[in-house]
Amino acid sequence: MARPILTADQMRAAEAAAIQAGIAETTLMERAGAGMAQAIRFYAGPRETLILCGPGNNGGDGYVAARHLAKHGYTVRVAALDEPRTEASRWARSQWDGPVERFAEAAAAPIVVDCLFGTGLSRGLEASVAERLSRLVDDALVAVACDLPSGVSTDGGASLSPIASYDLTVTFGALKPAHRLMPAMAKMGRVVLANIGVEADGKWFEIGRLEIPPLDPQGHKYSRGLVHCLAGQMPGAIALAASAAARSGAGYVRVSTSLPITNLPSSVVQTGGADLQDERIGCILVGPGLGDTPQVLTLALTAPRPIVIDADAIGLVGDPERLHGHDTILTPHEGEFIKLFGDLSGSKADRALEAARRSQSVIVYKGPDTLVASPDGRLGFAPPAPAWLASAGTGDVLAGMIAAMRARGLDPFEAACAAVWVHGRAAEAAGPGMIADDLVAAIPSALS
Numbered sequence: 001m002a003r004p005i006l007t008a009d010q011m012r013a014a015e016a017a018a019i020q021a022g023i024a025e026t027t028l029m030e031r032a033g034a035g036m037a038q039a040i041r042f043y044a045g046p047r048e049t050l051i052l053c054g055p056g057n058n059g060g061d062g063y064v065a066a067r068h069l070a071k072h073g074y075t076v077r078v079a080a081l082d083e084p085r086t087e088a089s090r091w092a093r094s095q096w097d098g099p100v101e102r103f104a105e106a107a108a109a110p111i112v113v114d115c116l117f118g119t120g121l122s123r124g125l126e127a128s129v130a131e132r133l134s135r136l137v138d139d140a141l142v143a144v145a146c147d148l149p150s151g152v153s154t155d156g157g158a159s160l161s162p163i164a165s166y167d168l169t170v171t172f173g174a175l176k177p178a179h180r181l182m183p184a185m186a187k188m189g190r191v192v193l194a195n196i197g198v199e200a201d202g203k204w205f206e207i208g209r210l211e212i213p214p215l216d217p218q219g220h221k222y223s224r225g226l227v228h229c230l231a232g233q234m235p236g237a238i239a240l241a242a243s244a245a246a247r248s249g250a251g252y253v254r255v256s257t258s259l260p261i262t263n264l265p266s267s268v269v270q271t272g273g274a275d276l277q278d279e280r281i282g283c284i285l286v287g288p289g290l291g292d293t294p295q296v297l298t299l300a301l302t303a304p305r306p307i308v309i310d311a312d313a314i315g316l317v318g319d320p321e322r323l324h325g326h327d328t329i330l331t332p333h334e335g336e337f338i339k340l341f342g343d344l345s346g347s348k349a350d351r352a353l354e355a356a357r358r359s360q361s362v363i364v365y366k367g368p369d370t371l372v373a374s375p376d377g378r379l380g381f382a383p384p385a386p387a388w389l390a391s392a393g394t395g396d397v398l399a400g401m402i403a404a405m406r407a408r409g410l411d412p413f414e415a416a417c418a419a420v421w422v423h424g425r426a427a428e429a430a431g432p433g434m435i436a437d438d439l440v441a442a443i444p445s446a447l448s
């Protein structure tokens with residue numbers, strides 16, 4: 001199931017709505033701290049625990065977790081950076097009846113819990129605080145972040161001050177963008193979402209397991225989706241994409257190519273001409289291995305069919321407005337993104353949405369933190385995918401998978417999300433030594 005992702009402001013609004021509806025703020029904090037204590041017991045086991053508390057509600061969660069862990073027999077030490085400054089955190093501090101050390105003097109412990117700052121962080125930590133925190137985190141056997149590692153910008157995922165690597169991050173109510181954006185995402189370890197009874201809803205979410213409609217028992221190859229691929233100067237890339245489309249459940253995949261392509265499955269039809277007016281075409285794919293042949297992109301854009309524009313073809317678009325009125329999915333990596341849209345400002349999420357708006361297309365903004373953005377404001381964040389996806393040809397595979405999902409009848413945004421999800425799971429199944437060809441072979445198992 002897709003899990004909502006809320007910005008810091010949206011989370012504050014969701015919490016305010018819960019409080020308005022009658023849940024006390026201290027109840028939310030009690031649930032957050034108890035949830036964190038439970039996750040620590042589950043993932044870290046019983047060891048001496050040092051809880052580092054800041055002045056805000058993130059620190060408040062820490063005092064609550066300290067009480068719960070002590071109740072379960074943990075040896076707990078609490079160290080405060082500052083006195084609690086919010087009403088709820090003062091309440092949480094008052095419920096903790098153990099001693100409180102000074103952060104600057106706290107000695108290391110096997111479990112360290114960072115409750116210095118969360119969604120309220122507005123600037124980087126002071127250098128001395130960041131350094132000391134990093135040392136305690138590095139020295140711990142298990143390092144836990146409350147909501148977010150202190151120093152991470154909630155909405156953009158940037159490090160506002162240096163961040164160490166954590167083993168576990170426990171967040172509350174909803175994921176935040178930083179949990180799925182680099183560089184923050186790589187520092188968080190396992191991310192656990194604790195339910196605190198706050199309603200989270202919106203247009204941003206983590207892409208979840210795809211729900212593809214069941215096959216029509218009376219279907220035939222054309223009704224299952226026809227993908228038409230346009231080959232270019234490097235046929236290996238389109239061969240990967242076409243194979244991936246065929247493995248992703250398209251009923252029929254064909255490639256128009258001027259030269260025979262040797263390494264295509266026999267089930268993929270090769271044709272000399274390209275009748276792109278064929279109404280049976282569910283999706284055209286252009287770009288993998290295309291080279292510098294803008295006329296092929298122009299040909300594709302004359303056809304009134306859904307189209308996936310990948311790789312070389314992205315750079316040939318020229319002006320994003322050229323895509324208005326077309327049913328387009330664009331799949332840029334960082335370099336291709338900048339080539340087409342320039343150096344947009346804001347977080348990766350902001351840039352993806354701005355690109356979708358400018359091009360009136362679905363944007364699959366690839367990388368270790370892939371995003372799928374729709375012109376209507378929907379934004380899907382990919383769940384973490386294995387780093388071994390970073391190898392030649394895996395993007396071609398993804399483009400073919402998206403074209404197949406689109407040809408199968410999913411709307412452009414849903415098709416892109418479904419393919420991104422399966423792509424990551426296929427990579428997990430294929431394992432660390434995989435090459436793009438192995439990724440194609442792993443698609444069927446990831447689909448089921």
Ligand SMILES: NC(=O)C1=CN([C@@H]2O[C@H](COP(=O)(O)OP(=O)(O)OC[C@H]3O[C@@H](n4cnc5c(N)ncnc54)[C@H](O)[C@@H]3O)[C@@H](O)[C@H]2O)[C@@H](O)CC1
Pocket residue numbers: 015025028029032033054055056057058059060061086116117118119120121122123124125126146147148172196
């Ligand atoms: N509001 C609520 O109802 C709930 C909030 N929860 C927790 O509350 C956290 C947010 O709490 P707050 O809004 O109090 O904010 P934080 O505890 O993240 O930060 C506290 C305050 O520190 C100051 N500050 C920001 N950056 C600083 C820096 N670099 N150096 C020094 N001071 C700095 C700011 O004034 C900020 O408001 C969440 O991350 C979550 O852990 C949970 O308890 C669930 C319920």
Ligand SMILES: Nc1ncnc2c1ncn2[C@@H]1O[C@H](COP(=O)(O)OP(=O)(O)O)[C@@H](O)[C@H]1O
Pocket residue numbers: 311333366367368369370385386387388389390391392393394395396397398423
């Ligand atoms: N470090 C990483 N971790 C996980 N996935 C990654 C990483 N780097 C790249 N990817 C994914 O691998 C694919 C690479 O695509 P692309 O850059 O177009 O490569 P190519 O052009 O060689 O096919 C994309 O789906 C991207 O999201």
Ligand SMILES: [K+]
Pocket residue numbers: 058114115116117118145146147148149150
């Ligand atoms: K924190």
